[in-house]
Amino acid sequence: MKRKGVFLLALTLLVLLTGCWNRRELNDLAIVMGTGIDKIDGQYVISAQIVNPGAVASTESGKISQSAVATYSMRGSSIFEGIRRMTTETPRRLYFSHIQVLVLGEQVAREGIKEALDLLFRDHEVRPDFYVILAKDTTALQILSMIDPLEKIPATKLYKSLETGEKAWGSIVSMRLDEVIADLLREGVEPVLVGATLKGKVRTGSTDISSQKDSQPNLLRYQDIGVFKKDKLLGWLNEEESIGFSYITDKVDSTVEEIPCDKKHKIVVEIIRSKTTVNGKVKNGNPQIEVSVSAEGNVGEVACPKDMSNPQTIYKLEADVEKRIREKIVSAIHKTQKQYHSDVLGFGQSIYHNDPKGWKKVKEDWDSKFTDLNVKVKVDVRLRRTGKVGNSFIPFIKKD
Template sequence: MTKKSIVLVIISFFLLFTSGCWNRRELNELAISVGEGIDNDKEGKYKISTQIVIPAGVASKTGNAPSDLPVRLFTGTEDSIFEAMREITTKSPRPIYHSHLRILVIGESLAKEGIGEVLDMFFRDHEYRTDFYIVIAKNTTAENILSILTSIEKIPANNMVSSLETSEKTWAPSTAVTLDELIQVLVTEGKNPVLTGIEIIGDPKSGHTQQNLETIDPTAYLKYSGLAVIKNDKMVGWLNQEESKGYNFIMDNVKNTVSDVTCPKEGKFNFEIIRSKTEVKAMLENETPKIEISIKSEGNVGEVKCDIDLTKQQTITELEKAIEKDFINLVETAIKKVKEDYSTDIFGFGDAVHRADAKAWKTLKSDWNEKHFSDLEVSVKADVKIRRLGKITNSFINEIKE
């Protein structure tokens, strides 16, 4: 037998004991999780909630019977997240499959205690991807959030994801944060993360029933509301809508939004941002750090509710100055709120100082949040250009005769 023949025999022998599908799992044998939540209880244990897709409910055209519900919610409570997830198997007839997870909800109570230990399992386990979104349940539990049924998107977790992505792109106060992005900020010196809050509007008890899907005006629905401020790995408070918008301006997260701006004399008008760019520059003067924020935005006049003449260039200039003043106020208000109430650098000013002068940062970082950030001098500039006035110039409302 030739050497080549011997090699072929050996390869054939090994192929007999090798299977390309040794770890295959059929879809009809799995419970696919698309949304998960974590809460804590009075005994210090973790409560896991997982939203499982029911294929028959998703495919159903009627959705009138309880059996046609598109998802089921399973829960498990144990000393660790890993154990709690396994405890769910005592209730679910199928093993939970996590690779299609789209959103993780953390209860506000647990977020205040710390999310570091919570994230370790999700980041470590090979079955979880790292591109799912993380949000905080505002004034409620993660279990309650995942129990609310939605009408437009049959699968509630998909509804939460779509709403978060749409809100981030068109409304500025929200921000979509994935697991890998959150971990990156948590381990970055001079920067602390934020997470978008989600709350229940209406009656939570009726929100998880079929009735919530059968009315034109749902008795309960989910709404994204504000940003949760995280210091180290603990939630310390909330930013309201305007403060959250100011935060996103600083972080260059504003893609498209609408601002309600006061007219030069009286009344208001809406300005739609179509492009925006923010630059944050750090410097040290006499060993004292300073920050310069520069915002450049372009947009269109969206709605006019005041007596102004848009045919005049002077009017356009006055409106641009009014918008610039509004943007500067948004940013300064957000910075003041975070400095005075939370003393935690969520804007990454410390990281900017680190990049500008690594040597100086070594002496500043030990007490950055408590001392230097609170006393930090921040200057804000805005440059706004109005590009379009819409299909008309001056509003016809001024021409309506009494």
């Protein structure tokens, strides 16, 4: 009996102390921070930006000896094939669990992004919380190969710039992988993705650290929002239309509105809070949408001879800001309705939630219904502060 007990104990220990049978040593992995997918001449071009932990540590300690990242690319007839082919060049196995951003080329987006999203969403090693962006007027490889003076890892620059810009400027919208897939599956809404473009002369990063220190960096900026129909890119909203989109979809944390007071001067208002409600319903077989925006702001810049201590001046300025916001919202609605016929604004989703029975009546013909949809827009703006001073000193500067 005692021998049987010892045997059972030994068997239990064998089960519990098997160790990490599928462990992978860090030195055997190439940690991918950013991935790009382009399509050229009918083939996919897969890019992977791999971090060099030793180089990152050395730059933090002040000893610069090698590049913090290496960007590899490979062609393939499929995305999966391109990733596997890349192992013929990389000295380590690609590891995608820490990916921060996926960059999709414009050609890939216009032909359809479902294959790229399915691969990364299906892989058990990949977390679906990374950002998805578009390469506008350039390639995903060039976006990943840019040099930035503040961030050693370009993919981290893309990640942080997206989060920072979204909080401070209304034309930038961040979308994670799971959010994009959700918009592809939900009724009454189509997905959008923000575009990234390079300004100035396009040049790729060099592994020569001295040349990186002396060279001028590429200027990468997020610009315009890509409008999709299902999984295919149709076109772009410009900056003002993108801000209008953000107001409608309640994605404005903060932004700036400029109000001209004459041909040369203007007043700048900082929007510090914004809340949008979209109410949708079907009445007599016709869908109806009402967009209500409530915003608060501060006066940020005054270059006009206006008496900011006069309440009437503030009331007039509030009305002008309301008009400006309404114009941006209407322009976004008009372009998505008349040019793209794509409900990226989520009006159908609003009807689905607020009037489920009405949605069932119009969803089969929603594309044509959306194009002719009558949308009421209400904007209310309240200015809270004018800054440390009231009137501007600019009109009182002494003249020769």
